[in-house]
Amino acid sequence: MSETKRWDLRKTDYLERMSGAAPYIRNGKVVAAQDVTKVLEAVIRPFDRVNIEGNNQKQADFLAEALSKCDVKRIHDLHMVQSAVPLAVHLDLFELGIARKLDFAFGGPMAGRVAQFINEGKLELGAIHTYLELFARYFIDLTPRVALVCAYEGDASGNLYTGFNTEDTPAITEATKFRQGIVIAQVNRLVDKVSRVDIPGEWVDMVVESPGPFFLEPLFTRDPAHITDTQVLMAMMAVKGIYQAYGVKSLNHGIGFNTAAIELILPTYGEELGLKGKICTEWALNPHPTLIPAIETGWVRTIHCFGGELGMQRYCEARGDIFFLGPDGTMRSNRAFSQTAGHYAVDMFIGGTLQIDKYGNSSTATANRVAGFGGAPNMGCDAKGRRHCTEAWLKCGEEFVSQGEYLGDMPRGKRLVVQMVETFGEKMAPAFVDKLDAWRLAKNANLRLPPVMIYADDLTHIVTEEGIAYLHKCRGLEERMAAIRGVAGFTEVGLSAKQEETDALRKKGIIRTVEDLGIDVSRANRSLLAARNMYELVEWSGGLYDPPARFRNW
Amino acid sequence: MRKQLNELNFEFRADAPKDFPSEFLHYGVVGSGDMEIIMEKKPLGGAVRVKVLTPVSGFSEVWRRVLGRFVNDTRIGNASIEINDCNATPVVGSLRLRQALSEIE
Amino acid sequence: MSGKWNALQALSFLECNARQRAVGLVDEGSFTELAGPRDRLSSPHLPVLGEAIQFDDGVVTAVGLIGKRPVFVASQEGRFIGGAVGEVGGAKMVNIVRLARQAFDTMSAVKDGLEDARRPAVVISFDTGGVRLHEANAGLLAHAELIDQFQDCKGKVPVIALIGGRVGCFGGMGFVAAAADVLIMSQNGRIGLTGPEVIEEEMGKEEFDASDRALVYRTTGGKHRYIMGDCNVLVADAVAAFRNAVIDALAVPCADIDSRRRIGSLEKVEGQLKLVDLCVRLAPKDSRDVWRYAGNEHPEAVADMSLARFLSSVKRLTDAQGGGTP
Numbered sequence: 007m008s009e010t011k012r013w014d015l016r017k018t019d020y021l022e023r024m025s026g027a028a029p030y031i032r033n034g035k036v037v038a039a040q041d042v043t044k045v046l047e048a049v050i051r052p053f054d055r056v057n058i059e060g061n062n063q064k065q066a067d068f069l070a071e072a073l074s075k076c077d078v079k080r081i082h083d084l085h086m087v088q089s090a091v092p093l094a095v096h097l098d099l100f101e102l103g104i105a106r107k108l109d110f111a112f113g114g115p116m117a118g119r120v121a122q123f124i125n126e127g128k129l130e131l132g133a134i135h136t137y138l139e140l141f142a143r144y145f146i147d148l149t150p151r152v153a154l155v156c157a158y159e160g161d162a163s164g165n166l167y168t169g170f171n172t173e174d175t176p177a178i179t180e181a182t183k184f185r186q187g188i189v190i191a192q193v194n195r196l197v198d199k200v201s202r203v204d205i206p207g208e209w210v211d212m213v214v215e216s217p218g219p220f221f222l223e224p225l226f227t228r229d230p231a232h233i234t235d236t237q238v239l240m241a242m243m244a245v246k247g248i249y250q251a252y253g254v255k256s257l258n259h260g261i262g263f264n265t266a267a268i269e270l271i272l273p274t275y276g277e278e279l280g281l282k283g284k285i286c287t288e289w290a291l292n293p294h295p296t297l298i299p300a301i302e303t304g305w306v307r308t309i310h311c312f313g314g315e316l317g318m319q320r321y322c323e324a325r326g327d328i329f330f331l332g333p334d335g336t337m338r339s340n341r342a343f344s345q346t347a348g349h350y351a352v353d354m355f356i357g358g359t360l361q362i363d364k365y366g367n368s369s370t371a372t373a374n375r376v377a378g379f380g381g382a383p384n385m386g387c388d389a390k391g392r393r394h395c396t397e398a399w400l401k402c403g404e405e406f407v408s409q410g411e412y413l414g415d416m417p418r419g420k421r422l423v424v425q426m427v428e429t430f431g432e433k434m435a436p437a438f439v440d441k442l443d444a445w446r447l448a449k450n451a452n453l454r455l456p457p458v459m460i461y462a463d464d465l466t467h468i469v470t471e472e473g474i475a476y477l478h479k480c481r482g483l484e485e486r487m488a489a490i491r492g493v494a495g496f497t498e499v500g501l502s503a504k505q506e507e508t509d510a511l512r513k514k515g516i517i518r519t520v521e522d523l524g525i526d527v528s529r530a531n532r533s534l535l536a537a538r539n540m541y542e543l544v545e546w547s548g549g550l551y552d553p554p555a556r557f558r559n560w
Numbered sequence: 561m562r563k564q565l566n567e568l569n570f571e572f573r574a575d576a577p578k579d580f581p582s583e584f585l586h587y588g589v590v591g592s593g594d595m596e597i598i599m600e601k602k603p604l605g606g607a608v609r610v611k612v613l614t615p616v617s618g619f620s621e622v623w624r625r626v627l628g629r630f631v632n633d634t635r636i637g638n639a640s641i642e643i644n645d646c647n648a649t650p651v652v653g654s655l656r657l658r659q660a661l662s663e664i665e
Numbered sequence: 666m667s668g669k670w671n672a673l674q675a676l677s678f679l680e681c682n683a684r685q686r687a688v689g690l691v692d693e694g695s696f697t698e699l700a701g702p703r704d705r706l707s708s709p710h711l712p713v714l715g716e717a718i719q720f721d722d723g724v725v726t727a728v729g730l731i732g733k734r735p736v737f738v739a740s741q742e743g744r745f746i747g748g749a750v751g752e753v754g755g756a757k758m759v760n761i762v763r764l765a766r767q768a769f770d771t772m773s774a775v776k777d778g779l780e781d782a783r784r785p786a787v788v789i790s791f792d793t794g795g796v797r798l799h800e801a802n803a804g805l806l807a808h809a810e811l812i813d814q815f816q817d818c819k820g821k822v823p824v825i826a827l828i829g830g831r832v833g834c835f836g837g838m839g840f841v842a843a844a845a846d847v848l849i850m851s852q853n854g855r856i857g858l859t860g861p862e863v864i865e866e867e868m869g870k871e872e873f874d875a876s877d878r879a880l881v882y883r884t885t886g887g888k889h890r891y892i893m894g895d896c897n898v899l900v901a902d903a904v905a906a907f908r909n910a911v912i913d914a915l916a917v918p919c920a921d922i923d924s925r926r927r928i929g930s931l932e933k934v935e936g937q938l939k940l941v942d943l944c945v946r947l948a949p950k951d952s953r954d955v956w957r958y959a960g961n962e963h964p965e966a967v968a969d970m971s972l973a974r975f976l977s978s979v980k981r982l983t984d985a986q987g988g989g990t991p
Contacts, residue, residue, distance in 0.1 A: 231831075234593075236651050430649040434619060471651035496622045496650050527655065528662045538680065541853075549969065558879035560852045560886065560968065563715030586702040589682050590719040591744035598702060598720065615717050644707075646717035 016186040023049040023188060024211065034162030035207070036196065037214045042072040045212065046081065049188050050152050053083050056105075057150035057182065060088040060096055061173040061341070062112065062137075062380070063223050063292075063313040066156035068192045068216035070095045073154065078103045085109070087148045089137055089174055089341075090378075091116050092223065100129045109148055110378060111135045117375035124376070124451040134376065134457055136383040138345035141174070144181035153182040153189045156220040159200045160193035164210030167200040170314035170322070170337045171222065175205060177342040183209040192216040202334040224316040224554050226292045228266040231539045231559075239520070239530035240426055240469055241267035242275055244356065247474045247523050248424060248467055249276075249285045252398040256288040258348045258385050260357020264426045266296040268356075273303045273536040290348040290385075292339075293318040293329070295553070298546045299536035301328060311337070312344040312381065317557075321550040341381075348385040353398040354422035355385040359459060360431065363442045364487055364499050366462030366477060368425050371444040376451055379459050386423045386460040395419060402466060406478045420478065423460060424467040429495030436497035437470075438490065462486070468493055472500075473519035480516060492517045568612040568620050572628050577606045577637025587660035594652060595645040597660045602640040614645035626650045630657045670694070674905040678829040679853050681904060683725045683742035686790050686827075689904035690911060691729025691736050698727045699764075700757055708751050710800045719745045724754035726761040731912060735785045737765035743792030743832035750838065751797040755807020762787050762814040765822050781919050787818065788911055789845070790827040794860060795836010808837040815844050819929065823847070823922045825914055827907050828854035828896075833885065835860045846922050847914045848896040849907060850887035852972065856895065857885040879968065883952040888967060888975060892956055894983040897925050901972050940982075955982065 012018075026048030030041040037045055046069075050056060058073065059066040073081075074095050083106040084099070091097060092114035099105035100123050109132035113120050123129035135143070144150065155175050159167040168175045179189050189210045196215040245268060248254065259265035272286060282305055289309040291297070295318060300306060310330055314322075314337065322329040322337045329337050348355070359368040370377045392399070399419035403409065406420045427437045444456035466478040468490065475493045480486040492508040494500030511517040520527060537543045540557045580601050588596035602609070608631050612623055627641075648656070673681075673689040681689070688696045700706050702720035711718045723745035727738045739758045741748045750758070768785040796804035818824050826845035828834045833855030834842045842848060842856055850856070859867075861875035874880060883889055890896040898914070900906040914922065926933060949955050953964035960980030961967060967979065 234652075235655060236649075239651075239655065428649060428651050430651070434616060434647070434649060471654075496625050501625075527658050530655070531659075532680070538677065544969070555877040555879040558882060558968070560882055560888075565712040565715050565717065584703055586720070589742055589744045590717050594744070596702070596719060613712075613718065615715055642720075644718055644720060 020186040020188065023051075027212065031212060035164040035211065035213050036162055037190075037212045039068070039214055039217055042069065042214055043075045045190070046073055047076050049190075050076075050081050050084070052081065053085065054151045055085045055087055055148065057087050057153040057178050058096070059155045059174065059178065060090045060092060060110075061171075061313060062090055063225055063315070064156055064171045064173055065093055065221040065223070066154050066192050067093060067095070067221040068214075068218070069154040069156070069190065070099075073104065074098050074102060076104060082106070085132070087140070087144070087150055089140060090114055091120065093221070097123065106130055107132055109133055109135065109140065109143070111137050111140050112378040112380045113376050117377045120376040121374050121447070121451050131376075131451065131453065134378050134453075136379050137174075137341055137381050138349065138384045141177040141181075141342050141345075144177060149185045149187065150178065150182045151187050153178050153187060155179060155189065155191045156216075157191050157193045157205070159195050159197050160191055160210070160213040160215075161197055161200050161207070162213070164191075164207035164213055165200045165203045166191055166193065166205035166210060166213075167202050168204040168338070169201065170319045170339065172204055172339045173313040173341050176340060179205050179209045190214070192220060194219040201336065202332050202338075204338060222316045224557075226261060226294050226315050227317070227553070227557060228263055228294075228296055229540055229557055230266065230270060230296060230535055230537050230543065233263055233267050233270070233532060233535060235531045236428060236471055237263050237267040238271065238532060238534050239525070239527065240264060240428070240471060241271050242525050242530060242534070243474060243520060243523055244268055244424070244426060244469050245271065245276055245281070246279065246525060247469070247518055248354075248356075248422065250279055250281055252353070252401050252422060254285050254354045254398045254422065255396065256352040257286065257354040257356065258290045258352055259294070260355065260382055260386075261380075262358040264358045265356060266294070267535070269294060269296040269300055270535040270537060272300040272305050274534050276305070277303075288352070290344050290352055293322050295540075295543050295551055296537070298543055298551060301325065302546055310344050310347055311339040312341045313339045316554050317552045320552060321547050324550050345381055345384050348381065349389050350392055352385070352421075353396050354424065355382070356422075356424040356426060357382060357386065359425050359427055359437075361437055361439050361442050362425060362427065362468065362490070363439055364490060365483065366465045366468070366486060366490055367442060367458050368460045368465065369442045369444040369456070369458050371442070371447045371457045373443050373446040373450060376447065376457075379457070382459050387464040388421050388423070392419070392421075398422065402478060405476070406466075407481045420466065422466050423464050424469060425460065425465060426469040429470050429472065429497050429500060436499070438494035438497045438499035440499065470495060471520075473517050473522065476516050476518070479514070485511075485516075489516050563615065564617070566614050566617055568614065568623055570610045570612075570624055570627055571607050572610070572631040573607045574631050574635040574637060577608075577635050580636045580639035582664050585660060585663060587663055588656050590644050590646045593647050593649070595643055595648040595656055597656060598642040599660060600640045602638060604638050604640070606637040608636060608639045608641060610641040610643065612643045612645055616645070616647055622650055623653075626653050627657075630654065634661060636661075674903070674908070676904050677902050678851060678904050678907055679831060679902050682744065683723075683740040683790065683792065686904060686907075687725045687727050687738045687740040690738060690788055690790070690908050691727070692731055695730035696727055697729060698725065699761070700726055706753050706757075708753055708800065710752065714799055716746075716799060722751060722753040722757070723748065724757045726757045728764070731786070731915065733783050734915065735765075735768055737761045737768070737785060737787050738789070739787075740790040741792045741830075743830040746797055748793030748830070748832045749795060749797035750793060750804045750807050751800040752803030752807070755804055755810075758789070759807055759810045759814055762811065762818065762824070766814065766817050769822050784919060785822050786915055787822055787824045788827065789825070789842075790830070791834035791838055791842050792828075792830030792832050793834055793836065793838045794832055795838050805837065808841055811841050812844050815841075820919070820923060823915060823919060825849065825911055827911070828856055828887070829900075829902060829907060830854065833857070843895070843927050845926075847898070847925050848890075848927075849898040849900060849910045849914070850890055850896045851900055851902045851906070852887040853902055854887045855882065855885040856890060861885075880951075883968060889952050892959055892961070892979060892981050894981055895927065899972070899976065958982070960984070
C-alpha cells in the first residue's frame, strides 16, 4: 500500500509556527517591542537553525536581547548561523543553553569567549567560514529556519529600507524566505512608506520598532594620528614595488593601519610617481574615511561597498559618481556582491596579518582566540574561475614560475595576494614563525584544521620593512622558503637565512630591499600623509564626513 | 621576574670606517615603542661603541644585529652612541638610527 | 639653518616634539638649551623601577630671545610617560622660572625702570597628565614650587602658558597652567584637573563617558575653555600661531598682562565664585547648555566650526556676564 509522499512539509510547518505568533501581529505585520520574546518562543523550535544579523558592522541587537530572554525550557539547543558574533549577548545565548552550535565567519571582541566556551563544552563549533562561503551555505545546507534581521525603516507591509548598511540582509532573507522560513526584522523607525524598498514586504513576516537604533560598529575607521613612520615606509614600498610595478587598478584593502597609510600617500607619493589614473581606480571596499583625500583628488572611479561605515553616509551620498547610490539618492551596500566582486573582479588583495610561517601560510589566530577570517580568504586567493584579462593579472601570471607544472604551455593570469607585516609586532612578538599559533588553537578548540587565513600557494607577495618578497617568482618550496627568510629580518626565521641565498634572490629580483626599490628612507615619515588626523579628513571631505564621537579630538 | 632597565654594551668596527663628522648629535623621543639617540665623536681607533638602555630583556642578539648592520652599512667610525629605548622594534631602531644620521648630512 | 626654523613655523604644534616647539617659539638662532640631553640629567628613580629614561627627563628648558626680550622656555614632552612630571623634569621647570626671575632682578639692578619690552618672560608649553606616579612626592613638590615661582614673578616677569599637545594639561599641572598670566590654547589642547578616564571610573559612565572623545573635548578642549573665559587666546594648530600669540601677549604693558589672569585678586576670586553660582542656577547637563546661555544660538555647530568662523562669531561667557578674563 503506497503512501502519497508529501512535498509541502516546510510550508505546513511554517503556517503552524506563524499561527502561534498571530495573536501578537497587528496592523499588517507589526509586532510591539514588548511582545517580541513571546513571539520568538512561538515561532522558534529547539534545535532550529537561526540567524541573527551579526554582520560586520550592523547588529540586530534588540532581537538578540529578546532571544536571550526566552524560556530555555522552550527554546534551547539552537544552531546559530551568522557572519559575526561581536556582541556579548551573542555568546550569552550559549551560556544560557538557548544556543548550542555555531557556524560563523568572524569573532571580533568575543573571540576569546568563543574559544573558552568551546573548551567548556558550551559551544559546538560547526565551522569557521569566509563570508561568501557562509552565504553560499545558506543556500545549500545551512539555511536558517528563522532569520532575525535589522533595518533603518520598515512599513506595515514588511517592506524594509536597509540603505547604507544593507550588508548581509538580502542574502539572509532570500535564503530564509524561499525555504519557507520566518523573517523578523527590527527597525529603527516604523514608517508609512519606506525611503526605498531594499527587502520586499513579501519576504518579511514581522516588523518591530526597536526602542533604540540598531548597533553599528565603525570597524574600518582608522585615525591617521596613529599611523607610524614605519607604516609610511611600508606603504611607499607597496606603492612603488607592487602597485606601480603591476599597474594595479582594481583592488581591495584589508582592514588596518598599513593599508590606511597607503590610501593616505596616494595624493602625495603616488602623485609624485605619476600614478593617478594608472592605479587604484576601482575598489571593492567599505567606505574608508582614509580614502577621502584620494577620492577628492580624482584617483578613484568607483567603489562598491560591503557595508556602510558610521559617519560616512553623507559623504558617500554626495559622491554619487563614485559610490553605488539608488534612484532615491542613498547608498546600498551588499556584502555578498562585494565579496563576489572581491573574488572575481579585482586584481589584488592586500592586507595585514599577525603571523606568517616559514612556508608562507598566514593567520591571525592566536592560541586562545577564535578570531575567524572575515572576508580575507575569499579575496586573498587566486580565483581559478576567472577568465577576463587585465594587465596586472596577466603580468602576475607570466611571472608565476610554477604555472607550467600544472598547465603545460597554457598561459593564464594570477591574482596578486599581498601580506604586509612588520617583522616584529607588539611586545616584540615575531611575525615570522616556525609554526603558526593556529595549530595550538586547533588543539585547544577542537578544530579539524588549523585556521589559516591565506594559504602559501595563494600568497604572491610579502612586504616587510626589510623588503618585498615576490614569492610567485620562486621555483619550488625551498626557494620560496629562502625568499621568506630573506625578508624576515631578525626574527629566528630571518636569522636562519644564508646571506649568499638572500643575495642570489636579490639578483634574481625575487627579493627587492628598500634600497633596491630606490626609496629614500628619510622621507618615510608622517608628513607624507595627505591627512594626519581626523580633523584633516573632515576638512578634506568639506565637512561631509561626520566622525563618531570616539574619534573626535577637537 | 622583576622588571629592570637593562644595559647592553657593544663595539663594532666597519671595514674602512669614516670618522663620525659631528661633535654631538641628539635625535628622537623616548615614546612608547620608540627611542632616542646620542651620537658623539670619540677616538676609538676606528671603532664604534654603543650603549643601550632598554626595559626589554632577552633581545641582546637582535640589538647586536641591528646596530652591527647600521655600522657596516654607514661605515661610521670613532663614535660613541647612546640609546634610551622604550620597546622599539628593530625596524623603528634602524629607522631612527638612519634618521639621526641624516640630520648631519 | 634658516630653512629649518622657517619650516618649523609651518608645522602642526600638535605633531611637534617638545624641542621643536621650544625652538620655534623663540627668534631664529637664539635658542640655547640648558640642562639638555648633553648633560644627561635623567631620572634616578625610573631605572630602579625598570622603566625607560630620557636624557632630558621629558622637559626641554632653554633661553632665547623674542625681539630684545630674553625668554625662558620650558616645553614638556607629552610622548615621554605622558608628559608626567618627575623630580628632575620638575626641578628644571622650577629653575627655569627662577632663572627668569633672577634675570629680572639682575637687569633691574643695572638699569632702573627696566622697559617692558626688555623684561624677561617665561613661556611654558604644557603637555602633561600631571604627577609622574613613579616619583610621586618629587613630582608634587615641583607643582607647588612652580606656583610659588609664579607668585614671585607676579608684576615682574610675565608668565605665559601654552597648551596644544596631544596629552593636554591635566592633573595638578592644570592648576599650574591656570595660575599663569596668559593661557593660549589651540582647539586640540585640553586643560582640566582629573583625567577623563578617572572621572568615569569614579563617577560612572552615565556621568562622564571617557570614550566619547567629542564630549571630552567639549568639556576640556580649547574652544570650550575660550567660551568659558578659562583661556585667553585660541590659536590655530601651528608653531607660528603660538609664537605670534606669545608675541602679541607680550606686546602690552606688564600691568595689563597681569590683568588677564584667572586668579590673583579679590575681584578675580569673586568672579570665579559668580561662575560657581551660575553653575548651580543653570545646572547644565552639557557644555552646549553653557554655550547656549552665553548667547550661541547653535551650540551643536560650535565644535565643527573653523577657527576663523569661531573667533569672529562665538559669544563668550565673559561677554554675557560682563567683565571677566579678557
